[in-house]
Amino acid sequence: MPVSKLDYRPCFLIPCYNHGGTVAAVIDSLADFDFPVFLVDDGSNKETKFALSEVAKRDNVSLITLPKNQGKGGAVMAGIRHAHWLGYSHVIQIDADGQHDINALPNLIEKSKNHPHHLISGQPVYDESVPKARLYGRYVTHVWVWIETLSLEIKDSMCGFRAYPVQAAIDVMNRNDIGSRMDFDTEIFVRMFWNGVQFKFINTRVIYPEDGISHFDSLWDNVKISWMHTRLFFGMLPRIPKLLTRRNNRSSEAHWSKRQERGTVLGIKVLMAIYKLLGRRVFRAILKLVMGYYHLTGKQAKTSSEQFLTQIKTFAEQQQLPVGKNLTSYNHLLSFGETMLDKLAAWRGDFNVDNLTVHGQEQLKPLIDQKRGVLLLGSHLGNIELCRALSRRHTHLKINALVFTEHAERFNAVMKAVNPKSELNLIQVSKIGPDTAIMLQQMIERGEWVVIVGDRTSTSVESRVVWADFLGKPAPFPQGPFMLASVLEAPVYLIFGLRDDQSKHPHFDVYFEHFSDGIQLPRATRQQSLQQVVQQYANRLQHYTMKAPLQWYNFFNFWELSKNHDEDKRQ
Numbered sequence: 001m002p003v004s005k006l007d008y009r010p011c012f013l014i015p016c017y018n019h020g021g022t023v024a025a026v027i028d029s030l031a032d033f034d035f036p037v038f039l040v041d042d043g044s045n046k047e048t049k050f051a052l053s054e055v056a057k058r059d060n061v062s063l064i065t066l067p068k069n070q071g072k073g074g075a076v077m078a079g080i081r082h083a084h085w086l087g088y089s090h091v092i093q094i095d096a097d098g099q100h101d102i103n104a105l106p107n108l109i110e111k112s113k114n115h116p117h118h119l120i121s122g123q124p125v126y127d128e129s130v131p132k133a134r135l136y137g138r139y140v141t142h143v144w145v146w147i148e149t150l151s152l153e154i155k156d157s158m159c160g161f162r163a164y165p166v167q168a169a170i171d172v173m174n175r176n177d178i179g180s181r182m183d184f185d186t187e188i189f190v191r192m193f194w195n196g197v198q199f200k201f202i203n204t205r206v207i208y209p210e211d212g213i214s215h216f217d218s219l220w221d222n223v224k225i226s227w228m229h230t231r232l233f234f235g236m237l238p239r240i241p242k243l244l245t246r247r248n249n250r251s252s253e254a255h256w257s258k259r260q261e262r263g264t265v266l267g268i269k270v271l272m273a274i275y276k277l278l279g280r281r282v283f284r285a286i287l288k289l290v291m292g293y294y295h296l297t298g299k300q301a302k303t304s305s306e307q308f309l310t311q312i313k314t315f316a317e318q319q320q321l322p323v324g325k326n327l328t329s330y331n332h333l334l335s336f337g338e339t340m341l342d343k344l345a346a347w348r349g350d351f352n353v354d355n356l357t358v359h360g361q362e363q364l365k366p367l368i369d370q371k372r373g374v375l376l377l378g379s380h381l382g383n384i385e386l387c388r389a390l391s392r393r394h395t396h397l398k399i400n401a402l403v404f405t406e407h408a409e410r411f412n413a414v415m416k417a418v419n420p421k422s423e424l425n426l427i428q429v430s431k432i433g434p435d436t437a438i439m440l441q442q443m444i445e446r447g448e449w450v451v452i453v454g455d456r457t458s459t460s461v462e463s464r465v466v467w468a469d470f471l472g473k474p475a476p477f478p479q480g481p482f483m484l485a486s487v488l489e490a491p492v493y494l495i496f497g498l499r500d501d502q503s504k505h506p507h508f509d510v511y512f513e514h515f516s517d518g519i520q521l522p523r524a525t526r527q528q529s530l531q532q533v534v535q536q537y538a539n540r541l542q543h544y545t546m547k548a549p550l551q552w553y554n555f556f557n558f559w560e561l562s563k564n565h566d567e568d569k570r571q
Contacts (some may be wrong), residue, residue: 008113010035010090010163011083016076017042019096020051027043027055029102030488033109035092037061043069072160073184077173084166087118089387091169095160101205104161111200112163112249119189119197120169120206122161141186141225148232149193150243157189168197172417183228190232196246204205244299247283249401275344276561280506291337295330301555303330312549315472327549335501335550339383342499345506346385349490355505356386360512361449369399375490377481379455379541380550386510387499401451402436405566437487444490451495452536454481455554457561466530468538471545473561477534485519492516498548509545 010348012035016023025038041052043066056063060319065080067076075091090112096101104122105326112120172178172191173358179187189241193199236243275283295302316323358364367374378384384401440450457465457478465476485492492515500507521529545552
């Protein structure tokens with residue numbers, strides 16, 4: 001039966017094999033949670049059996065004894081079956097050696113309770129104690145798991161700090177002969193993924209004590225793990241259509257901010273190294289191959305591109321406007337790749353005055369000379385990173401950009417590593433609230449500039465939108481940026497950075513134009529005034545989109561809300 005929050009009945013499960021010296025301390029650390037504890041003695045030695053029997057005298061601890069050593073996986077499966085027989089809905093697995101930071105346990109439990117159908121797993125954060133061979137070996141397993149699932153969703157499949165939904169685990173265990181030793185953690189993860197189970201991960205600090213006991217047999221366990229990956233790989237092959245359909249369905253139904261990003265900070269560093277070593281020309285040649293592959297495999301992005309380009313062509317025909325002949329989804333994705341290259345160059349500080357033509361310089365200069373703070377409304381059209389070139393041209397100008405994804409802190413670190421003189425600061429926010437407004441107000445009062453995009457719906461409450469005509473069809477625009485502008489009472493300007501694709505050398509047109517001396521939203525006519533302001537923004541976005549349609553980088557259905565917005569309304 002489906003599990004709800006009201007039916008949430010968890011228990012702890014600790015598999016133990018000859019960890020008699022640490023298991024009591026682990027159980028002591030669980031005292032505050034008031035959940036029953038199932039200890040599984042996996043054929044331990046006499047000393048450990050004695051230690052376990054002493055611990056089992058506690059009121060909330062039960063001991064399950066296996067007559068012979070089954071392996072970690074065998075012990076965990078025995079514990080899960082026992083919990084299922086007793087009617088528990090969730091098993092929280094913790095290793096007996098004390099490696100896992102129990103401070104992460106409240107977060108694990110909370111996520112499991114709020115997402116009862118998900119498998120919640122720790123994602124290890126290691127210190128210097130981790131054996132390097134073990135660390136590098138995990139990355140090999142990560143790659144295999146990504147291949148076996150055709151997905152990057154499983155961030156770590158080997159951590160023994162988990163909350164299993166019991167029924168989902170039992171379903172997989174009953175249908176499959178799962179490895180019972182060190183291969184268990186990864187195999188059950190992959191097979192539960194195949195069975196439709198979803199996952200969430202929490203950061204968990206992991207320590208390797210100097211006197212720690214490891215039961216990993218470098219020969220036979222590696223043989224078993226290799227055989228497991230072989231079986232999973234061939235098991236994946238007939239599931240390819242189902243896995244691809246699942247990935248595309250999840251991607252198309254999710255809000256734009258929830259879609260899994262295909263790039264990582266490590267990937268950015270690799271791209272940066274290629275660009276630095278081989279130069280722009282070689283990078284572009286590699287880029288064409290990469291984007292060709294992405295065009296073949298990235299169904300969601302390709303579909304969204306084709307949808308957008310069809311709308312552009314229809315609108316141009318209706319308005320009798322000229323439109324380029326190269327408007328294909330491949331060229332659209334290639335243009336996105338070119339802009340990623342431009343971002344790398346901007347982060348390195350490669351662009352200077354010769355690479356830019358600033359339109360609206362006469363409006364820009366007085367603001368900078370007066371050290372006046374302003375709010376810049378940008379978009380995902382073109383390259384907003386060109387703000388960086390403005391900050392280098394005017395050394396005392398600091399620009400802060402609001403972003404609504406979880407990667408801001410890491411991207412800031414990358415940009416500082418690439419160029420320590422970077423003056424574009426990314427600020428990650430999940431929603432625009434009073435705290436955000438106060439912080440931004442202080443920045444503007446200091447004469448800093450704040451950049452926020454106005455073309456993507458809220459990450460927290462998607463249904464808070466204003467519908468405005470865009471390219472001949474109503475589209476949802478977020479209320480937040482415009483409401484924020486009215487609160488800040490700051491002058492508002494628009495900024496668009498478009499690449500000149502006709503130029504042989506990198507060249508960009510930066511359009512800087514006045515939008516409002518201060519957006520006013522009187523209480524009596526707030527909705528009407530908001531509608532007018534958003535439509536004004538949509539009109540200017542439409543104008544610049546028609547200048548460079550291939551530089552439009554909203555790869556989702558821009559004219560519809562995701563399927564999650566009805567839930568936002570109910571909440």
